[in-house]
Amino acid sequence: MAAMIAVVVALAAPAGFFWLSYRAEAKEAVVAARLHAAFVTQVASTSDDWRRDVPILIESNLTPSELPEVRYIRDASGMEIAHSGRPLSAPTISGSAVVAGREGPVGTVIVTRSMKPVVLSTLLVAALGAAFGMAIYGTLRVLPLRALRRTLEALHQEEINAREETEERLRIVFENSIEGIITLRKNG
Structure with a gap:
């Protein structure tokens, strides 16, 4: 019983941390893609050749922060028009948003983020969870x-x-x- 409780405690913390972090990163990637797509949509709806003007946009103030991420802009056929940063190694998570032009959807913005910081943080939480689980096991x-x-x-x-x-x-x-005083025994 003590071992089972300790294992549940040791696994619950990193599993919960990873799940919450994964969901947060997924939502942030989608939000970043939507924001970037809004800027690209402004260029695409006013430009005669948006494919030429958009690479300048990705190089300027829309470059990613310190987070390990890559932003891609692709046209409607899936051909890459521009990207920022180097491709990331697995594990990654992506979010995308549609770029609209004068004639409707003309492309997609894809924001790909590395999950390595989340995995490393999860491993740290797992180590702390294991220590806490061992303490609980020892206590119980x-x-x-x-x-x-x-x-x-x-x-x-x-x-x-x-x-x-x-x-x-x-x-x-x-x-x-x-x-x-007389003392008697059962057997006589």
Whole structure:
């Protein structure tokens, strides 16, 4: 039982952390793609040749922050028009948004983020969870044994006290008896 509780505690923390971080990164990638797509849509709807003007946009103020991410702009056929940064190694997560032009959807903005920082943070949380799980396991294994030892010691002391009290009463009876005392056994 102690091992099962410790394993649940050790696994729940990193699993929950990863799940929450993954969802947050997925939402942030989609939001970043939508924001970037809004800027690209402005260029695409006003430009005669948006494919020529958009690469300048990705190089300017829309370059990603310190986060390990790559932004791609693709036309409606899927051909890459521009990208920022180097391709990322797995694990990654992506979010995309449609770029609209005068004639409707003309392309897509894709924001791809590396999940390595999340995985590394999850490993750190897993290490802390494992330490916490071991502490819980040790506590659940040691404390009941201590309580059992204390209970046994208390019972042993109570037995000694009861024996001494009985012996004292019998000694008083023997010292104060005027007549003889007969002791009998079951077998005669």
